[in-house]
Amino acid sequence: MTSRTIEVELSTPGLDARGNVRNFPLGVSRRPSESVNDDFGAERMLVNIGPQHPATHGVLRLVVELEGEAVKRVIPHIGYLHSGFEKLGEYRFYNQIIPLTDRTDYLSPMANNIAFALAVEKLMGIVITERCRLLRVIACEMSRIISHLVWVGTTGIDLGAYTPFLWTFDQRERIYNLQESWTGARLTTSVARVGGMMADIPEGWERGLRDFARTFPTTLREVDTMFTRNAIWCGRTQGIGAMSAEDAINYSLSGPMLRASGVDYDVRKDRPYLGYEEFDFDVPIGVHGDVYDRYRVRLEEMFQSVRIIEQALDTLRPGPVDVDDPRVTLPPKSRAMSDMEAMIYHFKQVMEGIKPPAGEVYLGVENPKGELGTYLVSDGTAKPVRWRIRPPSFLNLAALPKLCEGALLSDVIAINASIDIVMGEIDR
Amino acid sequence: MSEAHPDLVPGGAGAGDGATDGADTVTALRARFPDGFVRAVVMSGQTVVHVTKASAHAILEWLQQDPAQRFDYLTDLTCVEYRDPERPLEVVYQLRSLSRKADVRVKIPLDPQGPLDVQSVTDLWSGANWLEREAWDMFGVRFKDHPDLRRILMWEGYAEGFPLRKSFPLRGHWSRAEQTRQALDANPEAYYSLEELSIAEAYGELPADVRDRLAKAGKVLP
Known part of the structure; x- marks a missing residue:
């Protein structure tokens, strides 16, 4: 199997002791460049965008597989706001x-x-x-x-x-x-x-x-x-x-x-x-x-x-807004308090739906x-x-x-x- | 199977409120797939066709590609489970023909106690990809030959079940304490999907400590 390097870069990668940009590896550490397959012009890496990122318009998480700056694959992850x-x-x-x-x-x-x-x-x-x-x-x-x-x-x-x-x-x-x-x-x-x-x-x-x-x-x-x-x-x-x-x-x-x-x-x-x-x-x-x-x-x-x-x-x-249908429209409160039938409709709708x-x-x-x-x-x-x-x-x-x-x-x-x-x- | 169950009230709610545009489709479908056709009903002026699991994919393909049908747009794909446990769980396809301005709803009845698996339609409509993932995530219906059948709204490794099944309690199978314990135990750093990890793995071997971490989080690489 050819082995290639893959990193996850956070938005603020920070610098290591030697002043180089520090990478946060996803599972594998940086390998020397000679091990990179020549078939690929550049190293591939996975970049994680979101879920807390203003450009993802909410809690969307995108994992982008990059070759240089070119996007090879985008994997969206959703569900962070799932409420059932x-x-x-x-x-x-x-x-x-x-x-x-x-x-x-x-x-x-x-x-x-x-x-x-x-x-x-x-x-x-x-x-x-x-x-x-x-x-x-x-x-x-x-x-x-x-x-x-x-x-x-x-x-x-x-x-x-x-x-x-x-x-x-x-x-x-x-x-x-x-x-x-x-x-x-x-x-x-x-x-x-x-x-x-x-x-x-x-x-x-x-x-x-x-x-x-x-x-x-x-x-x-x-x-x-x-x-x-x-x-x-x-x-x-x-x-x-x-x-x-x-x-x-x-x-x-x-x-x-x-x-x-x-x-x-x-x-x-x-x-x-x-x-x-x-x-x-x-x-x-x-x-x-x-x-x-x-x-x-x-x-x-x-x-x-x-x-x-x-x-x-x-x-x-001008005109009525609610439909005149006792199945779905509550009677006016004044009628519900004075008219038996209206009260029953009111009760049934509120209690039974x-x-x-x-x-x-x-x-x-x-x-x-x-x-x-x-x-x-x-x-x-x-x-x-x-x-x-x-x-x-x-x-x-x-x-x-x-x-x-x-x-x-x-x-x-x-x-x-x-x-x-x-x-x-x-x-x- | 569905013959043994009570029919949906044929012509129930709002039957006959306006013409249905699916009558021709039903006639043609019945003539072409006599074995796959189960029954058709009209509800709220909308045509619903029940088909068998075995011929569902062929029927959907025919609906999409037959020049007289041209249901080229998959509006929605979902499942319905009824409160009555005797009634089948249904996989529902809401199809539309943009050119003919016609709609039809196709349902596959499945035995909720039996294996829940149907053929994926991602080869016909690319839009079905996420819809089928959601149906799997929420109902546990397996879509055979789906390119990437993973949970979508719930996280990978979610072990409580399929939330939209009627057997799933509103607040979940586990107690609040158990849910909290599991959440605290979870290792969020391990939540890369298996697909992402397989990409990572393809580039080289994962170090032992990462493997350990993944194993602890209940993740096993394929």
């Missing part, structure tokens, strides 16, 4: 699961809440009210904007651009304030309920959102000015981590990752839910499937989200990261037999070893950033 949400869901009532959905993709919590509520409603055959539908569309598009803003900002930092991060987080803060005034929470919104929403929007909230929708594209155009024709940005992203349309489909990519590769597939257009077919918006499609195209797709999606929000605000009319009929449903929605699928199996009791989340960034991240073929170490950071992972939903 799916198992926990089997022990909870349906509405009690909604707080768990906040914590999956915590960068777009409202969209997760709504995805789960929609699946239960499909299982029960509930048709939500018009106002609820529009509020959900608004919430989903707000989530898309904040998620993409985090993505643009942090990816900019990864590739050496700090200023746009401050701009995007400033704008993101405005949506977080709106979220807070609606739901009382900034991160763990739990905004949806089966058959409705936790609350109607407060007085004057629409004005705040209109103001945001009017002024926010200015920031997007500033980001566009900073990035789109920036030589450093283009050099770091164009042609990096490219994937063909066939591969993207074969790897089950979804969302901006799939569309950047030139596949015209958007759940909002192809499997419309929440009446998305009524809205006038475009779906940006990339050509090269590289990091740059993913950036362009996400930037354009934010402009389109603003369009959808404005249309939804134009058609939003919502009981969908036996059956199962899969519902995919277009989340900022890609297609978030909710697969629910019910046996007619108040707790699901199986609650499966199809996490979009789990499948997108699974393609990382393929995307990194032929890349350099610095590209791994750009490619990993371009996937837009959030470990909360990957590990669940």
Whole structure:
């Protein structure tokens, strides 16, 4: 067997007594260079990135096998944030699961809440009210904007651009304030309920959102000015981590990752839910499937989200938010205290929970990261037999070893950033 | 096997709420694989086809490649175990045809008491790689010919079982004290995966002290 040297380099290797960079060996010590096989131009080594590393966007651990600076193999390790949400869901009532959905993709919590509520409603055959539908569309598009803003900002930092991060987080803060005034929470919104929403929007909230929708594209155009024709940005992203349309489909990519590769597939257009077919918006499609195209797709999606929000605000009319269905909607407290029937419904819902009929449903929605699928199996009791989340960034991240073929170490950071992972939903 | 078990309520929840786009697929599948086809049901307007384990791979390959089907996109792959121990554990494939805008769900019923193994579909869809690893990790279903069937969410060497099985208690098989003891005993430095260690090993022999450390942590190199 040929013997080659392999080391694990930590981020701060330190120096030994002679002033040489110290290596932390993985199992083998450095051997003299004559023992290195000449077939390989350089020594190979394993470099460990993460799980505690800002460029891995959470607790992702990558083990990179390098030959010089060229990446030979990438081995992702996940599970550091595994919380067993799916198992926990089997022990909870349906509405009690909604707080768990906040914590999956915590960068777009409202969209997760709504995805789960929609699946239960499909299982029960509930048709939500018009106002609820529009509020959900608004919430989903707000989530898309904040998620993409985090993505643009942090990816900019990864590739050496700090200023746009401050701009995007400033704008993101405005949506977080709106979220807070609606739901009382900034991160763990739990905004949806089966058959409705936790609350109607407060007085004057629409004005705040209109103001945001009017002024926010200015920031997007500033980001566009900073990035789109920036030589450093283009050099770091164009042609990096490219994937063909066939591969993207074969790897089950979804969302901006799939569309950047030139596949015209958007759940909002192809499997419309929440009446998305009524809205006038475009779906940006990339050509090269590289990091740059993913950036362009996400930037354009934010402009389109603003369009959808404005249309939804134009058609939003006063009316009931919760569906009038005693199986899922609690009666008003005043009626529960005065009307026997209302009290019984209140009691049964709180004590026994919502009981969908036996059956199962899969519902995919277009989340900022890609297609978030909710697969629910019910046996007619108040707790699901199986609650499966199809996490979009789990499948997108699974393609990382393929995307990194032929890349350099610095590209791994750009490619990993371009996937837009959030470990909360990957590990669940 | 599945004939002996009660059917999923055919036309249960939301049956008939809208057309199903899978009727043609079911007809063609039944004609082509009379032995592999078990039954088809429609739930919430979605077509679910149950197939036997033996012909599942051939059926999935046909669904992917037949020009009239073209289910080119593996949306999801997971397992379902029911609370009723009599009911089979199911491996669930959620397929989609991007061009035809059609969906179909394929299920393989397995006896939860028997061996849980099915043929891997990583040769058809590369995206199945991690999904099958997760199904193995959480349910203990072995996928034959999978290139790299390792635990994915739980760590390598996790010995408590398969967390999403119904026989697995919510807080695990072991007591909190035992779990804490094991965690304190663990040697985090040894947590390089077998694959990484085999890379390391391919370059030279591991020194004795590392071998000892790995053996202590319960890791045996292949």
